[in-house]
Amino acid sequence: MTFAPSQVQAQGGIAISGSFYQQKLQIPQGSSVTESSIDVVVFNTGNESLRVNMTTRVPTGVNMSLSQNYFTIAPGGQQQVLVGIDVSKNVVPGEYEIGISAESYA
Numbered sequence: 589m590t591f592a593p594s595q596v597q598a599q600g601g602i603a604i605s606g607s608f609y610q611q612k613l614q615i616p617q618g619s620s621v622t623e624s625s626i627d628v629v630v631f632n633t634g635n636e637s638l639r640v641n642m643t644t645r646v647p648t649g650v651n652m653s654l655s656q657n658y659f660t661i662a663p664g665g666q667q668q669v670l671v672g673i674d675v676s677k678n679v680v681p682g683e684y685e686i687g688i689s690a691e692s693y694a
Contacts, residue, residue, distance in 0.1 A: 601634035602661070604690050608671050618677035622653075626671045630690045632661040638692040642669060645687035652668035652686060 590693045599687040606628035607620055639660050644652040671688070 601636075602638060602640060602690055602692055603630065603631040603633050604688075605629050606668075608688060611694035613673065615675045616680055617675055617681065620672065620674040622670070625648045626673075628669050628671065628688055628690070629666055630656070630661060630669065632663055635663050637662055638671070641668070641691050643689045643691070645685075645689070646673075647684045647686075649676035650674070650684065650686065651676075652664060652666050652688070654688070692693060 601638055607621055608626055608628045612622060628642075630642075635661055640658065642654050642657045644654065646652050651674040653672040653674070656667065659667050661667050673686070
């Protein structure tokens with residue numbers, strides 16, 4: 589199976605970068621990938637602390653795990669989030685788009 593990560597998204601005074609969206613992953617059925625080289629970095633571009641909620645978008649049978657889903661970033665700070673992907677042996681071979689979003693919340 590080939591996974592083409594979509595460009596990461598951020599909302600609410602935050603920016604997001606990292607190696608995740610540059611990866612084209614080929615993961616066999618029933619396998620997983622977890623590497624320190626697959627990450628997103630969330631930046632607080634504002635003057636106040638932000639609480640951040642990370643969400644993922646994956647097809648049925650695929651699980652994306654993040655090293656952190658909820659965290660707080662100080663003004664001008666950043667947080668690295670590592671990404672792992674598990675593919676069920678029941679997933680039909682093909683090309684899929686997966687995604688990660690970061691949203692600030694009160």
